[in-house]
Amino acid sequence: MTEISAIWLTLKLAAITTAVLLVLATPLAWWLAHSSSRVRPLIEALTAMPLVMPPTVLGFYLLVFFSPDNALGGSWLALTGTTLAFSFYGLVFASLIYSLPFMVQPLTAAFTQLGRGPMEAAASLGASPMDAWLTTILPMARNGYLTAGVLTFAHTVGEFGIVLMVGGNLAGETRVISIAIYESVETLNYQEAYILSGGLMAFSFVVLLGVYQFNRQFAMSLTPRGMR
Amino acid sequence: MLSLDIQAQTGDLTLNVATSIGDGVTALFGPSGCGKTTLLRAIAGLMPSEGTIRCNNVVWQSTGTFMPLHQRRVGYVFQDDRLFPHLTVAGNLQYGFRRAKAAGLSIGLELQEVVARFDLEPLLQRYPNTLSGGESRRVNIARSLCSQPQLLLLDEPLTGLDAQRKADIIPYLATVAKDLSIPTVYVSHINDEIAQLCDNMLVMTAGTLIDEGPTGEVLGRLWRASGPDQSYGDPGSLLEASVMHFDEANAMVHLNVAGQELQVISPTEPQTQDLRLFLAAADVALSLDQPGRMSIRNVLTGAIVGIRQLTGAKIGLVAIDIDLDAENHGQDKGNDHKIVAHISAAACNDLGLAQGMPVYALIKSAKLTTPFA
Missing domain, CATH: 3.40.50.300 (P-loop containing nucleotide triphosphate hydrolases)
Known part of the structure; x- marks a missing residue:
């Protein structure tokens, strides 16, 4: 069953991308929310670039970087003995960049909204900066984290153009759902296209419904979590 | 520190x-x-x-x-x-x-x-x-x-x-x-x-x-x-007072202020010995003679240490600074036993008030400012 392998590959790609971005985007978003540095607008613009650039452009440049003649592709080849282009890890690299704004922007918004107040209050109560961050900002921004995580996951699941450029269509390696749908339509296999498209649509709807429902509950009352 | x-x-x-x-x-x-x-x-x-x-x-x-x-x-x-x-x-x-x-x-x-x-x-x-x-x-x-x-x-x-x-x-x-x-x-x-x-x-x-x-x-x-506009609120004087005794039947605290007795209504017995007392300047009247029978219970004696004309919203009034320590005889010794009275300029002129004169200060009302009063 090619569909099953495509679905599994898609979920794996989205999960890894989301997990890595959660870690990488947090310090970046915190810096963007609180820095008064003059280079902030520059970094902000760079972070938002994947939102407006055609995936093909991004894919093209990534292919260039993945080439063993370049530093990234070359060192990956030396390290693992495989090329990045047309491989699963190439897709992960591409997704990290392509989905970056979907993680960074909700987090930056959440951190900006919280401001410095909680950190200052925690410091006045004797908490070191890392302690203060983990015990105040992280739980207070869980809304932002949920939104960012879900958007990143769902956006990665829906990738097409960039996957086609850097990943191609290798079953079990780079053949994700959107590629499988494209191929089904090309080969006039409408039944498979219906199943995969319908599944993807239902998945997106359920996920978004869940997020909005959670956000509403979170905003209305902070549910007790056994604090005492 | x-x-x-x-x-x-x-x-x-x-x-x-x-x-x-x-x-x-x-x-x-x-x-x-x-x-x-x-x-x-x-x-x-x-x-x-x-x-x-x-x-x-x-x-x-x-x-x-x-x-x-x-x-x-x-x-x-x-x-x-x-x-x-x-x-x-x-x-x-x-x-x-x-x-x-x-x-x-x-x-x-x-x-x-x-x-x-x-x-x-x-x-x-x-x-x-x-x-x-x-x-x-x-x-x-x-x-x-x-x-x-x-x-x-x-x-x-x-x-x-x-x-x-x-x-x-x-x-x-x-x-x-x-x-x-x-x-x-x-x-x-x-x-x-x-x-x-x-x-x-x-x-x-x-x-x-x-x-x-x-x-x-x-x-x-x-x-x-604070000048003519009295920008810092209701001017008056803040005095340190100590409790002598509490008359529960009449809900009255008897206080010692600079060696003189002052009575203030208080619903409950003060919890502390030392209290702070606020006297609004507008609630202090002056008399040159010992006042006779009247409802005001608090009459303090002192000597005038300063006379200031007020302007702006308080035009027509003068502020009289009075030192409650009689032995200072109107010399400003910089202690905090001073009260201030706002009286009309006309009254000040008719009475011929001047620095150093002994006066009776009639306190219409005083407020205990310490919270447990």
């Missing part, structure tokens, strides 16, 4: 403050925008400043050293509500308490004691977004104490509360301030709060201190200097 000598620049405000703040409550008073909050933030280390800050012989900052806020042990009640919304009231209180305990720091304040003192038992399991404004201020103040601070910074902690709520909270603050001998800086621009709570007072204008000293003296100077 907190000693500071700091300079800082923020926007168009230049902060330049050198002073020491002892145990007890010190009011930081001044018009809005004069840098009160900036000074607190600099003391806490939240706003970079040049110079030295020392608290109980620990150097918090000086050239080349800077201790961040979480090491300074400052209880800071911010002007806005900063309770952690994801923790219950109990969780908020424990936040600082546990960290102080883990670090082996204590000023002997147990969590239970703070809870009892601020009457927080019924609120412990509640989340901050379910608290009323007054409850939330109480928790904010209590939380700042739980971290066993060496210094308390209260930035308009009663802001936004109505008079009733304030009257509920001020007793808490007053007892805490009295019992904990840690320096406390209390930012306020409200005369009443300062008179009720603060032993000493700093007056700030445009980033610098223009006056400091015991509250009664500083308020007196401020009121005398």
